Amino acid sequence: MPTFGSQKATNKFAVEGGSVTDVFDSKVANNAMYSAKLGAEVARGNHSFGLNYGLGSGDYGRVDQVLQAKYRYSF
Numbered sequence: 001m002p003t004f005g006s007q008k009a010t011n012k013f014a015v016e017g018g019s020v021t022d023v024f025d026s027k028v029a030n031n032a033m034y035s036a037k038l039g040a041e042v043a044r045g046n047h048s049f050g051l052n053y054g055l056g057s058g059d060y061g062r063v064d065q066v067l068q069a070k071y072r073y074s075f
Contacts, residue, residue, distance in 0.1 A: 033058040039068075048072045 039052030056064040
């Protein structure tokens with residue numbers, strides 16, 4: 001998933017009515033991020049249960065992991 005456009009954001013903080021401010025830059029996206037998701041879902045009658053694992057990686061050693069479990073009852 002390549003990222004296009006601005007990848008950085010400038011944040012400015014100040015106390016209302018005050019004269020002191022603070023500014024910092026942060027990176028909100030990487031140049032390229034790769035992700036994968038693996039999961040299974042089982043259904044029986046009105047009940048279903050799913051379990052998914054996701055892994056994402058990007059520049060500068062970024063690694064995102066997610067584990068998701070879901071239950072659904074349909075009526």
